[in-house]
Amino acid sequence: MNDKPIHNRAWWFVLPVLVFVLFSSLIPMMTVVNYSVQDSMGQNNFFWNGAGWFQGLFDPTTDIGGRFAGALVRNLFFSLVVLALEIPLGIAVALCIPRQGWQVGAVLVAIALPMLIPWNVVGTIWQIFARQDIGLLGAALNGLGIPYNDTQDPLSAWSTIVVMDVWHWTSMVALLCYAGLKAIPDAFYQAARIDGARRWAIFANIEFPKLKKVLVIAVLLRFMESFMIYTEPMVVTGGGPGEATSFLSLDLVKIALGQVDLGNAAAMSLVYNLITLTLCWVFFTFTTHADQKGEA
Amino acid sequence: MKLSFRTAGMALYLLALALPIYWLINMSFKSNVEINAGLSLWPHHPVLDHYQHIFTDPAWYNGFLNSLSYVALNTVISVTIALPAAYAFSRYRFIGDKHLFFWLLSNLMAPPAVYAMPFFNLYSEVGLFDTVWAVALAHCLFNVPLAVWILEGFISGVPREIDETAAIDGYSFPRFFLRIFMPLIANGIGVAAFFCFMFSWVEQLLATTLTTVDAKPIVAVMTRAYSAAGMDWGLLAAAGVLTMIPGAIVIWFVRNHIAKGFALGRV
Amino acid sequence: MARITLDGIAHAYGRPRTEQDYALKKLDHVWEQGMAYALLGPSGCGKTTLLNIISGLVTPSEGRLLFDERDVTRLPTEQRNIAQVFQFPVIYDTMTVAENLAFPLRNRRVPKPQIEARVAEIAAMLDLTADLDRRARNLTADAKQKISLGRGLVRSDVSAVLFDEPLTVIDPALKWELRSKLKAVHRALDLLMIYVTHDQVEALTFADRVVVMNDGRAVQIGSPADLFERPEHTFVGYFIGSPGMNFMPAEVHGTTALVEGHRLPLGQAYPPLPAGRIQVGIRPDFAMLSRDGGVPVQVRRIDDLGRRRLAHVTLGSRPLIATVPPDMTLDGSEAAVTLSPAHMHVYVDDVRVEGRAP
Numbered sequence: 001m002n003d004k005p006i007h008n009r010a011w012w013f014v015l016p017v018l019v020f021v022l023f024s025s026l027i028p029m030m031t032v033v034n035y036s037v038q039d040s041m042g043q044n045n046f047f048w049n050g051a052g053w054f055q056g057l058f059d060p061t062t063d064i065g066g067r068f069a070g071a072l073v074r075n076l077f078f079s080l081v082v083l084a085l086e087i088p089l090g091i092a093v094a095l096c097i098p099r100q101g102w103q104v105g106a107v108l109v110a111i112a113l114p115m116l117i118p119w120n121v122v123g124t125i126w127q128i129f130a131r132q133d134i135g136l137l138g139a140a141l142n143g144l145g146i147p148y149n150d151t152q153d154p155l156s157a158w159s160t161i162v163v164m165d166v167w168h169w170t171s172m173v174a175l176l177c178y179a180g181l182k183a184i185p186d187a188f189y190q191a192a193r194i195d196g197a198r199r200w201a202i203f204a205n206i207e208f209p210k211l212k213k214v215l216v217i218a219v220l221l222r223f224m225e226s227f228m229i230y231t232e233p234m235v236v237t238g239g240g241p242g243e244a245t246s247f248l249s250l251d252l253v254k255i256a257l258g259q260v261d262l263g264n265a266a267a268m269s270l271v272y273n274l275i276t277l278t279l280c281w282v283f284f285t286f287t288t289h290a291d292q293k294g295e296a
Numbered sequence: 297m298k299l300s301f302r303t304a305g306m307a308l309y310l311l312a313l314a315l316p317i318y319w320l321i322n323m324s325f326k327s328n329v330e331i332n333a334g335l336s337l338w339p340h341h342p343v344l345d346h347y348q349h350i351f352t353d354p355a356w357y358n359g360f361l362n363s364l365s366y367v368a369l370n371t372v373i374s375v376t377i378a379l380p381a382a383y384a385f386s387r388y389r390f391i392g393d394k395h396l397f398f399w400l401l402s403n404l405m406a407p408p409a410v411y412a413m414p415f416f417n418l419y420s421e422v423g424l425f426d427t428v429w430a431v432a433l434a435h436c437l438f439n440v441p442l443a444v445w446i447l448e449g450f451i452s453g454v455p456r457e458i459d460e461t462a463a464i465d466g467y468s469f470p471r472f473f474l475r476i477f478m479p480l481i482a483n484g485i486g487v488a489a490f491f492c493f494m495f496s497w498v499e500q501l502l503a504t505t506l507t508t509v510d511a512k513p514i515v516a517v518m519t520r521a522y523s524a525a526g527m528d529w530g531l532l533a534a535a536g537v538l539t540m541i542p543g544a545i546v547i548w549f550v551r552n553h554i555a556k557g558f559a560l561g562r563v
Numbered sequence: 564m565a566r567i568t569l570d571g572i573a574h575a576y577g578r579p580r581t582e583q584d585y586a587l588k589k590l591d592h593v594w595e596q597g598m599a600y601a602l603l604g605p606s607g608c609g610k611t612t613l614l615n616i617i618s619g620l621v622t623p624s625e626g627r628l629l630f631d632e633r634d635v636t637r638l639p640t641e642q643r644n645i646a647q648v649f650q651f652p653v654i655y656d657t658m659t660v661a662e663n664l665a666f667p668l669r670n671r672r673v674p675k676p677q678i679e680a681r682v683a684e685i686a687a688m689l690d691l692t693a694d695l696d697r698r699a700r701n702l703t704a705d706a707k708q709k710i711s712l713g714r715g716l717v718r719s720d721v722s723a724v725l726f727d728e729p730l731t732v733i734d735p736a737l738k739w740e741l742r743s744k745l746k747a748v749h750r751a752l753d754l755l756m757i758y759v760t761h762d763q764v765e766a767l768t769f770a771d772r773v774v775v776m777n778d779g780r781a782v783q784i785g786s787p788a789d790l791f792e793r794p795e796h797t798f799v800g801y802f803i804g805s806p807g808m809n810f811m812p813a814e815v816h817g818t819t820a821l822v823e824g825h826r827l828p829l830g831q832a833y834p835p836l837p838a839g840r841i842q843v844g845i846r847p848d849f850a851m852l853s854r855d856g857g858v859p860v861q862v863r864r865i866d867d868l869g870r871r872r873l874a875h876v877t878l879g880s881r882p883l884i885a886t887v888p889p890d891m892t893l894d895g896s897e898a899a900v901t902l903s904p905a906h907m908h909v910y911v912d913d914v915r916v917e918g919r920a921p
Contacts, residue, residue, distance in 0.1 A: 008391060013384035016377040017400070017440055024437040025403050028414030096306040105551040109544070110310055113317070116543025120500040120515045121536040128323060128529060129316045136319050139335050167316065190620060191653040193641045195714060196670035205655045228407040231500040235519075249409035249501075256413040257505065269410040280405040284398050 029273075036266035053267035064255075064264050068271075071248045078247065079226040082165045086222060087215065089166065090173025095207070097178050108178075111171045123235025126164040130236070150237065154244035157237045161245055164232055169225070173218045180214035181207060220283040224276060248272055317540070324533035331529050346534035356535065359517035362428055363497070364542065366513065369432035370439055371492040375485060378443035383473075385444065386451040387459070400441040408501045411437065419506055430506040431513065435496045442495065443488040450484025490550050497543060514539055567594040567617060567723060567755065572626035574612055579624075587612045588780045589626070594757065596722065599749050601770035602759045605802070609779040610759045611727060617757065618647050618725050630722075646715020646724045650731045652707030654699045660686070661695040664713045671718070685713045688748060705737045709744070716752065723755040730765065742769060763803055767791075775799050791846070792906070797913040800844050806873070809850065811881045813843045815909055818921050823879030825858050830905040831918030839912040847873060849906035850885040852893075857901035860885075862893065876900060 039049040059065040093111070098104050114122070130150045132138035141148040150156045184206065192202045230249035233239065239246040239254070252272065256265035323331060325342040350356040384390070385397055415434050416425075424430040458480070462472040478485065504516040518535050574587040582588060587609040594600060602610040615621040616628065619640035628636045635643055655663050664682045673681075686692045689709045694702060699710055708729055715724055726745075730738045746769060749756050760766050766773050767787040775782045775790065775798070783795040794800040800808030814821040818832050820843045827843070852862075852874045860876040865887060872887035876898065885900045887893075909916045 010384035010388035010390040010393075013380040013388075014396065017381040017444060018396070020377060020433075020436050020440055021400060021403055024411075024434065024440075025406065028411055028418055031414045031417060032410070092305065093309050096302045096309070098302075098306075107306065107310075109547050109551050110313070112547050113540070113544060114313055116494055116498065116540070116547060117536075118498045118500060118515050118539050120518060121539050124518065124532055124536050125316045125320050128533065129319050134323070134331055134335065134529060136315070136335070136337075167313065171313075185651070187649040187651070188653050190640065191647070191649065191711070191714075193639070194645070194647060195667040196641055197666070198670070201670070205657055209656045224405050228405075228409070230407075230409055249407060252407075252409045253412055253501070256409075257416070262413075265413060269413075272407055273410050276405050276407055277402050280402045281398070283405075284401050 032266045032269050034266075035262045036270050039263050049263065053263045054271075056264065057267045057271060064268075067243070067246075067251055068248075068268060070243060071246055071251045074246065075227055075229075075248050078162070078165075078229070079223050081162055082169075082226050083219060083222055085162070085166050086170045086173050087219060089170050090218065091177050091211065091215075093170065093174035094177035094181055095203070097174070099182070108175070111174060113171075114168050115171055119231035120235050122164065122168055123232040126160060126167075126232070127236045130160045152241050154241055157241060157245050160236060161233050164236065165226065165229070168232070169222060173222065176214050176218045177211055180211045184210050216286060217283075220279070220286070224279050224283070227276065227279070320533050320536050322533075323529055324537045326530055328528065328530050346530045347538075349531060350534055350538065355512075356514075356517055359512055359514035359535075360538065362507075362511050363503075363513040363515065363539075366428040366431040366435070366503070366511075367493055367496045369428060370435045370496045371489050373432060374436055374439040374443045374492045375447075375489050378440055378447055378488065379478075379485075382444045382447035382451050383477075385448045387456065397444075400444055402441075404438050404441040404445070406437060408499065412501055412505045415502060416505055425506060426508050426510050428511045431503050431511065432496075434502045434506055435499060439492045439495055442491055446488040446491060447481070447484055450481045450487070454480050486550060490546065493546055494543070566596055566631065568627075568629040569593075570627040570629060572613075572616060572623050572628060574609075574616060574621065574623045574625070586779050587616070587623070590781050592774075592781070592784065594723075594755055596755050597753045598771045599746075599756045599769060600758065601766035601773045602757065602776060603761070603763060603766040603773050603802075604776035605761055607778075608776040610774075610776050612779075613776070614725055614727055614757065614759050617723075618645055619643050644718075644720050644722050646712075646718070646721045648708065648711050648715060648724070648726045648729045650728045652704060652711050652732070654707050654710050656698075656700040658699055659696055660691055660699050660702070660710055663699050663710050664691075664717050667714055667718050681717055681719070685717050688716075688751060689713050689744065703734075703737075705733045705741050708733065708741065712745075712748070716748065716754075721754065723757065726756065726758040726760075728760055729758075730760075730762075738765075745769065763805075767803070775802060777802075793915070794844070794908070795915045797842065797844065797910050800846075800908075804846055804848075806847055806884050808844045808846050809883050810842045810844045810910070811878070811883070813841055813909075815841055815843070820907070820909070822858075823881055825878070827858065827902055827907065828904045829907050829909070829918070830903075830921075832921045833909060833916065833918040836909070836911055836916060842910045842913075844908045844910055845902050845906055847884040847886055849903040850883065851901045851903075852876070852885045852887045852891065853899050853901055854891070855899050857899035860898055860900050862896045862898050865893065874898070 036053055037049055037051075039047060039052065056062045056064050057068050060069045097107055097111070117125070129135045129137045130148075132142050132149060138148060138150070147153070148156050150160045188206050189202065192206055197205070228249055229247055230253065233245050233247060234250055237245045239250045248268075252265060252268050255261045255268065322338060324346055325339040325344070326336070327341065327343045327345060330336065330339065330341060350360075385393060411434075415430075419425045419430040419434070424433070454477070458476070459472070462476055467476065500515040503513045504519070507513060507516060514535065518532060569590050569592045571589055571591060572587070573585055573589040575585045577584070579585055590613070602613060604610050612621060616623045619635075619638060622637060626636075627634055630643065640647075655666065658666065661682055664685060665678050668678045668681060682695075683692070686695055689712065691706065691709055691713065694706065699707065702710070712724070712729075715721060730741060733741055742765065745756075745758075748754075758766070758769055767790075770787065772784060772786055773790055774784045775796075777796075777798045783790060783799045785793075785795075790799055790803045794803065794808065797808075797810060800810065811822050813827075815829070815833050815836055818829050820827045820829055822843060829843075851857075858878055860878050860883065863875045863877060863882075866873045866875070871889075874885045874887050876883050876885055878900070883900065909918065
């Protein structure tokens with residue numbers, strides 16, 4: 001829609017939002033930038049450090065560099081794994097959601113519940129569930145002979161966190177896909193039946209093509225959110241065993257608030273933020289571009 | 297009764313979702329003695345002790361009250377300031393509008409971990425540290441862009457002719473906005489408010505970082521559920537169960553609007 | 564299949580208590596093979612419900628549906644040997660035009676050479692040969708509708724094609740072309756075609772027989788000429804023709820009708836009529852304006868439509884629309900109207916009454 005009037009007084013409308021976001025975002029980021037290029041000898045004595053912190057960050061041989069590289073790899077791997085699980089499962093669940101009747105409301109509420117639980121409670125639920133002494137899952141797995149110990153075995157810890165994330169967020173993918181599926185007019189299904197198409201052919205030729213736009217949104221959203229994950233793994237494993245589940249956020253918070261290592265924390269924050277900014281740019285470009293294509 | 301793949305699949309999925317939650321509820325009704333004694337699929341001697349504790353201990357119920365306070369504050373603030381901005385983005389072109397929108401969206405995706413430390417400093421400086429206001433305002437970081445994004449989509453769905461007709465009919469802008477426009481986008485406001493509620497209620501990192509004693513939210517109180525005997529699982533479980541209730545209530549009330557809103561909004 | 568029979572078909576959503584609760588009131592009709600039928604009526608008249616009963620998307624609450632002698636009332640759509648074209652094109656985006664057309668045959672495991680031959684044949688009939696290898700989603704709306712139609716025609720066991728307002732999304736400029744194409748396909752393939760529309764021009768140009776529907780009832784079934792010259796119901800008189808029929812309250816005695824104090828000769832002799840609302844109807848095409856000779860009227864306004872001129876007049880207190888002969892000029896507002904007796908019809912309670920030869 002290119003016929004919007006040009007009204008620079010619209011800036012007045014946007015002013016409250018601008019002020020807020022300035023306050024919440026720009027000013028804090030300025031302090032971060034500040035810390036990232038300075039070093040201190042304590043007692044608020046700062047001196048210029050230039051790119052020093054960044055050099056350390058990007059050098060895998062240093063302590064901080066090693067941690068950063070490790071955390072980054074872990075995050076990417078984690079995001080890919082959960083995406084590979086959540087997207088197909090979400091689509092499958094969306095296909096099972098009833099289309100009409102009272103069941104629709106009930107099912108939507110039931111599905112959405114995991115998303116409304118405070119994230120530390122999600123962590124707590126799985127922390128308890130996975131314990132070998134008082135948790136159903138832990139006890140059952142060990143009872144079946146599978147060696148499972150989420151506090152000491154990295155594989156168990158990873159599996160628990162992956163399963164927890166799938167449990168937590170698949171519903172979001174499902175709800176997005178459901179909205180996409182609802183937009184398909186009945187006539188398509190009727191025509192496909194007349195054409196003698198089997199269930200798989202209906203999915204491949206009608207449903208999946210119409211879901212593509214929704215799926216890209218779902219993939220981008222889930223990728224970004226899983227990239228920033230903090231609370232749930234913190235509660236369940238605390239980043240352990242060792243550093244097995246230390247994701248970027250966990251490390252960053254440890255360094256920033258725990259060790260109060262301001263310079264390193266700031267540098268890491270900036271790089272982290274830059275990565276998510278890039279991803280967001282991809283998301284933004286895609287959705288606005290797709291909007292325009294849709295209107296054409 | 298014919299059991300189709302769809303019903304079976306959905307039943308299986310709902311079971312998988314329910315199981316860990318059931319386990320938590322199960323645990324919340326067991327006494328600590330029973331918990332530590334061994335595994336039981338349901339409480340053999342159910343007790344209400346944990347719940348009683350929460351309802352009588354100020355540390356606990358204040359935690360809930362604090363959480364509800366900042367979530368409510370945040371939702372109101374976010375939606376209120378997002379409305380005019382969303383209107384502007386939808387109806388007008390102005391210098392820098394695309395860039396501003398992008399920057400706004402980028403805050404949606406801001407990792408809270410990055411902001412934990414700066415917020416800590418910022419809110420201490422401003423003297424808002426350890427108040428519900430600090431958390432309410434901090435959550436605006438991602439909730440305001442979210443509200444703007446959602447509302448912009450809904451507002452764009454209302455034809456501009458309505459604005460123009462109202463102007464011709466002599467409505468002043470504020471009157472038009474309040475009495476004519478807002479009822480039209482009521483669904484959108486509902487969806488935006490729902491998501492603001494949701495993302496503020498579930499967030500934990502910023503909520504704990506910015507509070508210590510006075511404004512401690514329930515998410516922070518829960519991390520201190522220790523007793524002399526170690527982790528107080530029963531108490532923790534009871535608190536966890538109680539935190540799920542506001543979410544369940546809200547989503548029950550908006551379930552029809554969610555289905556409609558999802559379809560109409562940005563998807 | 565030679566014919567489709569509706570035997571006492573009626574449909575109500577939910578439990579009906581009165582006749583008003585029926586979306587489709589009781590209907591008996593036989594659709595003959597090779598004919599083109601139109602279901603014509605305003606929105607909500609039940610035409611789409613009837614179409615859906617025939618196609619199998621709706622199971623009628625009463626009555627039986629027979630394809631030849633076979634009772635198909637409860638048979639699902641895919642087993643009925645019909646094709647359906649919807650209001651908007653239904654195509655498979657991911658496939659080319661050729662693949663779209665081949666899809667129903669592939670699903671029925673028809674051998675490949677046969678598929679290719681059939682696809683080529685149908686594509687030629689619909690002028691799609693040039694586009695066979697293009698992605699279906701890149702084509703215009705009318706081409707996509709042709710593909711939708713083609714997918715229905717490509718199965719050789721199809722005996723009826725059902726259309727649900729298929730020209731709705733087509734550019735007005737292309738509607739005529741597509742309509743002609745449908746007529747050509749009909750003649751070539753000798754299929755039973757049932758076409759739902761609310762546009763009388765579409766119905767009258769496409770169909771051999773038109774079923775005019777109103778309020779869930781089939782009001783008249785006849786050829787376009789029948790509907791025009793002998794409407795059995797005042798609704799048909801209103802709905803068909805542009806502008807519709809003129810109706811005036813009257814008293815009828817034998818071969819004369821008394822309207823607003825004027826005696827009008829009728830083309831038939833009528834016995835004493837039953838009690839009820841009596842009206843005479845005549846189409847504007849058969850009411851000719853003249854300077855004198857005929858019933859005196861007041862001219863209110865003349866509409867010049869290019870091809871013809873229509874006069875809005877009043878006969879006493881009744882409004883009437885008459886045709887102005889091409890060479891006539893008017894001065895003043897006094898004129899007369901000659902009403903052709905052969906085309907005057909008598910209606911009692913909206914239903915036409917047949918008289919005897921005088």
